Amino acid sequence: MPVSAESPRASGAPADPGPAPEEHVRVDLREALRASHVEEVLERLDRELVGLVPVKTRIRETAALLLVERVRARLGLAAQTPTLHMCFTGNPGTGKTTVAQRMAEILHRLGYVREGHVVSVTRDDLVGQYIGHTAPRTREVIKRAMGGVLFIDEAYYLYRPENERDYGQEAIEILLQVMENERDDLVVILAGYKERMDRFFTSNPGLRSRIAHHIDFPDYLPDQLLAIARLMLAELNYRFDEGAEAAFVEYIALRMGLEHFANARSIRNALDRARLRQANRLFAAGGTLGRDDLMRIEAEDIRASRVFREGRLDRDGRA
Amino acid sequence: MSARRITQGTFSFLPDLSDEQIAAQLKYCLGKGWAVNVEHTDDPHPRNTYWEMWGQPMFDLRDPAGAMQEVRACREAFPGHYVRVSAFDASHGVESIRLSFIVNRPDPEPTLRLQRTETRGRSVRYTLATRGAGER
Numbered sequence: 001m002p003v004s005a006e007s008p009r010a011s012g013a014p015a016d017p018g019p020a021p022e023e024h025v026r027v028d029l030r031e032a033l034r035a036s037h038v039e040e041v042l043e044r045l046d047r048e049l050v051g052l053v054p055v056k057t058r059i060r061e062t063a064a065l066l067l068v069e070r071v072r073a074r075l076g077l078a079a080q081t082p083t084l085h086m087c088f089t090g091n092p093g094t095g096k097t098t099v100a101q102r103m104a105e106i107l108h109r110l111g112y113v114r115e116g117h118v119v120s121v122t123r124d125d126l127v128g129q130y131i132g133h134t135a136p137r138t139r140e141v142i143k144r145a146m147g148g149v150l151f152i153d154e155a156y157y158l159y160r161p162e163n164e165r166d167y168g169q170e171a172i173e174i175l176l177q178v179m180e181n182e183r184d185d186l187v188v189i190l191a192g193y194k195e196r197m198d199r200f201f202t203s204n205p206g207l208r209s210r211i212a213h214h215i216d217f218p219d220y221l222p223d224q225l226l227a228i229a230r231l232m233l234a235e236l237n238y239r240f241d242e243g244a245e246a247a248f249v250e251y252i253a254l255r256m257g258l259e260h261f262a263n264a265r266s267i268r269n270a271l272d273r274a275r276l277r278q279a280n281r282l283f284a285a286g287g288t289l290g291r292d293d294l295m296r297i298e299a300e301d302i303r304a305s306r307v308f309r310e311g312r313l314d315r316d317g318r319a
Numbered sequence: 320m321s322a323r324r325i326t327q328g329t330f331s332f333l334p335d336l337s338d339e340q341i342a343a344q345l346k347y348c349l350g351k352g353w354a355v356n357v358e359h360t361d362d363p364h365p366r367n368t369y370w371e372m373w374g375q376p377m378f379d380l381r382d383p384a385g386a387m388q389e390v391r392a393c394r395e396a397f398p399g400h401y402v403r404v405s406a407f408d409a410s411h412g413v414e415s416i417r418l419s420f421i422v423n424r425p426d427p428e429p430t431l432r433l434q435r436t437e438t439r440g441r442s443v444r445y446t447l448a449t450r451g452a453g454e455r
Contacts, residue, residue, distance in 0.1 A: 115381045136374070143389075147382025185384040 027071050038063055038109045045102050049095055050231065051224040058215050059103065066110045083212040084112060084187045085179055089194040090217025093263030096191045097151065104149040113187055115147035123157040126171040134167040138174045146185045155190035156200035172204060179210045220263050222252050229267050238275065243299030254307050270305065277301040323430055325363040328403055328419040341390065341422050345383035348406035353417055354378045356407065357389045359400040363429060364449045376407065390422055399425045
């Protein structure tokens with residue numbers, strides 16, 4: 001008996017039909033929500049990510065839509081897999097990658113992706129170096145991402161209008177094809193700066209129309225950055241003393257004015273350097289240390305930062 | 320009668336696996352962390368161990384959908400060939416085959432013919448020759 005290539009897919013439909021559809025069946029949405037354990041992920045999103053209110057709202061809305069679709073499928077109503085490809089725009093360090101990971105988890109719990117892993121790639125992973133290199137490379141990445149989420153960071157680099165023979169176009173075409181034909185197998189999330197992403201979409205209208213959810217990540221406000229710093233420190237079992245917190249508030253204000261400010265990522269780097277200075281301070285001081293000494297970050301650990309010195313120098317120079 | 324069936328690899332005494340069954344086997348392999356590879360040949364001679372590779376072995380897959388694509392593509396390109404899937408386990412430091420099974424057979428299948436050759440002292444040497452292979 002020949003193996004038929006036409007036989008039904010191993011697992012196509014995201015929602016299992018479940019019990020036979022009946023017309024009088026009533027479904028409790030809250031119950032369905034609880035059963036999917038999506039609420040946990042959403043709560044963790046709320047707890048672990050500071051700010052980002054518009055993003056969280058959009059994700060909640062999306063989750064609600066997906067849940068309702070699944071319930072509809074269970075009651076035998078027409079339920080077409082919604083297009084799930086997304087585009088995250090925002091400045092660096094605004095949490096795009098983290099949210100992508102949470103999104104994968106939500107999609108997994110709702111049964112829209114089978115594995116729920118995130119394969120994070122950039123142009124280098126997709127585009128080859130010579131003719132005929134790009135297609136297999138892109139396909140390999142896509143195969144790895146199947147059953148999960150393909151996260152393409154700085155997606156606009158795929159398209160280089162200044163070089164018409166650039167291989168990026170080939171990668172885009174393969175992506176387009178996969179986004180259309182293998183919607184059940186993987187979800188593509190594109191990410192990058194807003195303006196460049198917009199320009200990228202203008203030159204690739206096909207891509208824009210295949211992406212249903214455009215989510216914009218706002219920059220963090222100074223007090224949100226402070227809250228992020230506290231969260232990060234708590235995770236690492238550190239804490240600011242009072243002086244240090246005041247110093248860090250000043251630091252944030254100064255750092256935001258400087259160039260290459262990357263929101264939460266800059267905060268993480270600043271904290272890493274503060275920990276370095278704390279370690280050196282502890283070494284220099286000698287003597288015995290308690291738990292509290294090891295956890296505490298003091299004002300001098302923050303104030304030694306170059307931002308204070310150079311920021312001040314700058315202003316003095318100009319003033 | 321196409322009752323002659325080459326029995327090589329796992330599951331070869333069973334009826335042909337359906338696509339769902341193949342995907343389920345692939346899922347098992349990927350769950351074990353094995354790399355999977357698709358190969359094909361028109362000559363099922365038992366000494367023909369190295370089949371033609373269909374693309375590169377697939378590492379780091381999480382879901383069988385990607386590998387199933389390759390299986391289907393290989394079948395489409397070589398409907399008259401044997402196609403097999405092999406799973407490699409790298410935990411011994413080398414990629415060693417853990418599971419290998421046929422996912423496509425030509426119809427009708429080629430046969431193996433036993434040839435006897437008399438040599439010195441009337442002793443007999445045996446050779447297997449594939450017949451009906453490579454005609455498609």
